[in-house]
Amino acid sequence: MTEETTELVLPSRIESIAQAADEAAKVVRRAGLSSDAAFGVDMAVREAVTNAVLHGNRQDETKTVEVEFRSSSRQLVIIVRDQGAGFDLDEIADPTDAQNLLKTSGRGILFMRTFMDEVEWSQHPEGGTVVRMTKKNN
Amino acid sequence: MAELNIKERQAGDVVILDMGGRITIGEGSVTLRTAIRRLLEEGKKRILLNLAGVGYIDSSGIGELVSSYTAIGKEGGQLKLLNLTQKLQDLLAITKLLTVFDVYESETEALNSYK
DSSP: OOOOEEEEEEEEETHHHHHHHHHHHHHHHHOOEEEEEEEHHHHHHHHHHHHHHIISSSTTTTTTEEEEEEEEEEEEEEEEESSSSSOOOOSOTTTTTTTTOOOOOOOHHHHHHHHHHEEEEEEETSSEEEEEEEEOOO | OOOOEEEEEETTEEEEEEEEEEEEETTHHHHHHHHHHHHHHOOEEEEEEEEEEEEEEHHHHHHHHHHHHHHHHTOEEEEEEEEOOHHHHHHHHTTTTTTTTTSOOOOOHHHHOOO
């Protein structure tokens, strides 16, 4: 299978999360991933786009969230970019620490890391945070 | 169709919420929050969430479960969970929330635990 790329540019609103997940489901189907992998990709895409909409762009609808799916026979790579100010990964509290268990937020990154094989964050040279997530096609 | 449907029934002084659908950011989370707030306003503090029909939950939905748990606890009540799907059980294990929530597979056992 040659590499297939799908790109979305979404407004910074809650509805965009489901829109990105719907597109992810189509990509996953075409790639023939297992149902477990499909669940993980769905969860990771929702969490990454949630972070981009809420924390990156702070629901500012003048800002967009870009989502790119790169699917090949080896792997599915998902790249989500926001236009926010960025964040320091080291300052994100571990939600599984006893003192954080009753916090109502902060579990999205844990799910992204749990369900994807690789997750990396970077700053885009033109601004915004980029998260790149990889699911290997075993 | 609503993202999350909730049907309420009473067993003694315990309110059971039979839930079906998805608890995700936006509508699903808000529906749960609204239901819990209403019960607390009515003085109903012993609440059992039957999650058998909940096929999907995201981190926001899990946050809403935690928020419900603490809100009910602050009022001197108890929130317990019944009939978790395997996926939800996995998510609660990953987040270590299985150590926080009281979880049951049998409604009778769950109801007896409030006594």
